[in-house]
Amino acid sequence: MDYRKSAQEVLDNIGGADNVVSAAHCATRLRLVIADNAKVNKEALENIDGAKGVFEAQGQLQIIFGTGTVNKVYEEFIALSGVEAATKAEAKEAAAQQQNIFMRAIKVLGDVFVPIIPAIVASGLLLGI
Structure with a gap:
């Protein structure tokens, strides 16, 4: 080749x-x-x-x-x-810089909320117990 x-x-x-x-x-x-x-x-x-x-x-x-x-x-x-x-x-x-403003806003929201998902799940499990 x-x-x-x-x-x-x-x-x-x-x-x-x-x-x-x-x-x-x-x-x-x-x-x-x-x-x-x-x-x-x-x-x-x-x-x-x-x-x-x-x-x-x-x-x-x-x-x-x-x-x-x-x-x-x-x-x-x-x-x-x-x-x-x-x-x-x-x-x-x-x-990411090439994307339109709407897609960049969605990415920012995802970057903010994804790290706290385990805490939300853990608190839900504790409340269930």
Whole structure:
């Protein structure tokens, strides 16, 4: 497999380096935050050598390459695009900034109330006893 060719095909089918807000990877996926999703050609991305699937989750375009392969494709992608390498957490933050105001408000509410759910459950159990 030619990692450089695969990275170039990814870059070509997402609208170029100017359309990439952030790029990161995890164990199996190349995670990209895209500025304009209309420029992305998902069908072509799925047909790239080594790509096992493409989907959008949490404001990120995720391309599955598999363990080990994604590291090499990511390195070539960063070299070709000139995009600054980011961690998975930084990519999530960049994706959150791309969302509309309503979705950001829902996320803030979730971030406030999710940590107190165990306390609410525990107090309900104690009241039941």
